[in-house]
Amino acid sequence: MFERFTQDARAVVVEASRDANELDASEITPLHLLAALLRFPGSGAARVLAELGVSLDDLAAEAGRVRRRGGITEADAAALEEFGIDVDRIIERIEQTHGPNALAGNQGRFPKRRHVPFADESKKTLQLCLKEIIDMGGRRHLGSEHILLALAVQRGPAADVLARFDVDANRLRQVLSGH
Numbered sequence: 001m002f003e004r005f006t007q008d009a010r011a012v013v014v015e016a017s018r019d020a021n022e023l024d025a026s027e028i029t030p031l032h033l034l035a036a037l038l039r040f041p042g043s044g045a046a047r048v049l050a051e052l053g054v055s056l057d058d059l060a061a062e063a064g065r066v067r068r069r070g071g072i073t074e075a076d077a078a079a080l081e082e083f084g085i086d087v088d089r090i091i092e093r094i095e096q097t098h099g100p101n102a103l104a105g106n107q108g109r110f111p112k113r114r115h116v117p118f119a120d121e122s123k124k125t126l127q128l129c130l131k132e133i134i135d136m137g138g139r140r141h142l143g144s145e146h147i148l149l150a151l152a153v154q155r156g157p158a159a160d161v162l163a164r165f166d167v168d169a170n171r172l173r174q175v176l177s178g179h
Helices: 007-022 030-037 044-051 056-068 074-081 087-098 120-135 144-153 157-163 169-177
Strands: none
Touching: 007 030, 007 044, 007 120, 007 144, 030 056, 030 120, 030 144, 030 157, 044 056, 044 144, 044 169, 056 074, 056 157, 074 087, 074 157, 120 144, 144 157, 144 169
């Protein structure tokens, strides 16, 4: 499958691995893929997001907030708030005890520069890329824009972050079908 990846799609996967390693995460999650994808302003994904009127910086900031919360999105936090649970207050207490970004990764508790495996959700994201390009007419190459689409298709924190900016699979397919 990786032979079909364009240079920018490969760069996203490498950057996601680097990101997970820097955070000493136990695995590469879809949030790592999303965060990595947002670091390439000249990529196909960045062009699609710009066409949708979405700022890479705003999207990256939201992804960072969700990562800091250990994957809890704004929608999750709002639902918990209805039960009287203040997620941000809990995160602050955890960080007071365990340090900044305690829920974002292991934060230096283990040596860096090790192999970090892909989480099952990330493997599924990469498989969905291939399915999506086949469904869109069997294009030969898989770009970062297809990773973005797969992240929007698969339920989870990365899709929730995208949804906060009205980026969903249908809108992405519409833009991509025009390219």
